[in-house]
Amino acid sequence: MEDVQPQWSRETPWRQGHVLCAKARAALELHHLDADATCVVVISHDCDLANDNLRAEPDVEVIIGRVVSATNGNYSWGKAPRTLHLPMQRNGAILAVELVTTSKRLVLKSALAGFEPDGAFELDGKGLGVLRAWLSSRYNRAAFPDTFVRRMDKTGISKRIAKKLEPHGALISFVYFTIDGGQTLERPDTEPYELSIVLVYPPGDDAEVTADAADELAEAVKADCEAKLQDKKQIIIKSCIAISEDDLPVSRARVLTHWRLEHMTLKSDGDDPSAISI
16 A cells, blocks of 8 residues: 655644754755754744645745854844844753854745654744744845945944944844934035934843843943044944833834844854855
8 A cells, every 4th residue: 555645734733933853854955064953944934834725835934054052142132134043942941043044945845744843842932023023124124324334334333332232142132223313314424423322122020130231231332332433523422222122112113223233144253154055
């Protein structure tokens, strides 16, 4: 009697954020160059996964990631649009999974139908929200004036902010900028940009302690940036404040612009997070 080929159905157990088991990875030949640390995560939306019309929706989109030994703060909370360090649980223990946008692949539903998700991995609701926001951010990034971006790089302020925030990745969830009070002008060399920085943080279990830590970090970021900015014709730091996610109204958020630490994903340090083999 011939074996019956598993069929994809609307009752599929697969959901966004699920992890492929070792047998599925081997059968589909999905391997990171850091083979022993490979972690392949499903990123297709649940509605697309439930679609059993394989002519209309034949594939499941995944990212070939890897488990990393420590979280880089500049890759947490979706701060960088190209690389994400996503907290997950494996057999009850917290770990970080590194996902890189260039490591996306398509897998046929018919090929995945015979496998179950790896039950050892668990992604909670907050983590799933971070994953979804990060996936959409690549196509929904704010545009800053080219002159401003060049000055941020030239003065080293981008790296200063990233370096200061990196050890506090779990504390700060978003970094917002206001430039010239909300204007987006290409300024001549003789005119400085006025920059206000807003560090947004989740209040956590002890809101008062978290607020104190965030305020202290905001003061340190401002002082560090000002020390670096010897040429006041480039950028002037007007303020750097910390604000709780619970205290950031929609009206305020609308006039702020999300700054993503993209340069951190472009540096060459001999450890290429996008290195995979298939």
